[in-house]
Amino acid sequence: MKKTAAYMPADLNRLARESGMVLATIESLSDAEMAAPSLAEGWSRADVVAHLVGNARALSRLVDWAVTGKEQAMYSSMEARNAEIAELAALPPAELKKTLREATAAFAATADQLRSGKLATEEVAMASGPVNAYLLPAYRISEIIVHHYDLDTVWTIEEADIDALEDALELAVDRISKRDDYPALSIETDEGESYAIGSGGPTLKGGRDAVLGWITRGTTDGLRVDGELPERPDFA
Numbered sequence: 001m002k003k004t005a006a007y008m009p010a011d012l013n014r015l016a017r018e019s020g021m022v023l024a025t026i027e028s029l030s031d032a033e034m035a036a037p038s039l040a041e042g043w044s045r046a047d048v049v050a051h052l053v054g055n056a057r058a059l060s061r062l063v064d065w066a067v068t069g070k071e072q073a074m075y076s077s078m079e080a081r082n083a084e085i086a087e088l089a090a091l092p093p094a095e096l097k098k099t100l101r102e103a104t105a106a107f108a109a110t111a112d113q114l115r116s117g118k119l120a121t122e123e124v125a126m127a128s129g130p131v132n133a134y135l136l137p138a139y140r141i142s143e144i145i146v147h148h149y150d151l152d153t154v155w156t157i158e159e160a161d162i163d164a165l166e167d168a169l170e171l172a173v174d175r176i177s178k179r180d181d182y183p184a185l186s187i188e189t190d191e192g193e194s195y196a197i198g199s200g201g202p203t204l205k206g207g208r209d210a211v212l213g214w215i216t217r218g219t220t221d222g223l224r225v226d227g228e229l230p231e232r233p234d235f236a
Contacts, residue, residue: 001170003134005117011137012111014164018141019104022052022148025155026097034093039217040150048150049100050088054081055143056103059136060110062124066133067113069120074127111137128178135171142168146216157209158222165208166193172215172235173197183230187211202227 003011026049038048058074058081065072075081088096114134123130131139145160145168157165173195176182184198190207203226204211210222216235223229 001135001167001174002132003138005115005134007134008115008137010163011141011167012108012115014161015108015111015137015141017161018144018148018164019108021155021159022144022151023101023104025148025151025153026100028153029093029151031093034096037152038150039152040147043150044089045151046089046093046096047085048147049096050085050091052143052147053088053096053100053103054084056100056107056140059140060103060107062126062131063107063110063113063133063136065124066119066121066136073125107140111140128175138164138167138171142171145212149213149217157213158207160209162191162208165212166191169193169208169212169215170195172212176215176233176235179233181233183233185230202230204229 029045034046034049035044037043038045040048043051054075061072062074064070075084088099091099114137119133122133124133124136125131141164145157145164148155148160149157160168169189170193173187177197182197184201186197186201186203187193187195188203188205189211190205193208204214205224205226206214206222210219213219213221214223214232218232220229
């Protein structure tokens with residue numbers, strides 16, 4: 001999957017939409033609701049919000065790398081990433097919400113530089129390997145969609161922008177395709193996309209939202225299967 005500067009106006013509009021929706025959801029949560037468990041195993045809602053803060057900061061570093069040419073890591077280490085999440089999650093809920101608003105706005109402003117097409121480098125690195133810099137807004141949108149669902153409110157993945165769901169699903173498929181522990185399967189979305197993970201296996205069918213929900217969180221609402229649904233490795 002590759003993008004260019006020509007994709008940025010639409011991608012940044014989708015970023016604004018999904019960011020606004022998740023911020024609205026989080027603002028509506030009471031202090032007690034923030035402390036309650038999320039759908040992400042072992043994480044409270046505050047942990048999810050803290051991760052969204054850290055992810056915005058990390059992706060901002062990668063955009064800055066692309067713009068300036070000065071190499072930066074998303075996180076100095078996984079230990080540092082986890083420590084940041086724990087520290088942020090321990091903040092008073094109002095302060096954590098404010099920190100997320102600030103990190104969200106900062107990433108949007110940083111990502112806006114991608115519109116120009118004038119990058120020092122079009123390739124940066126994540127833990128999984130090299131990444132096209134113009135994909136960074138799509139990576140952020142995907143994180144927002146999955147973790148918005150993790151907040152376990154009335155919001156569902158189906159409410160995400162349909163084109164944002166296409167990007168999120170493609171990124172998720174690319175991620176699981178690189179894993180040795182993933183079962184072989186085929187995917188056919190109602191919107192017309194087809195993907196193959198390995199060779200053979202059952203065929204998963206459904207809307208982009210349904211397939212993304214199964215890959216990332218194991219939900220089966222709206223999912224149809226030709227064959228037996230395989231055991232799904234943790235997406236993490």
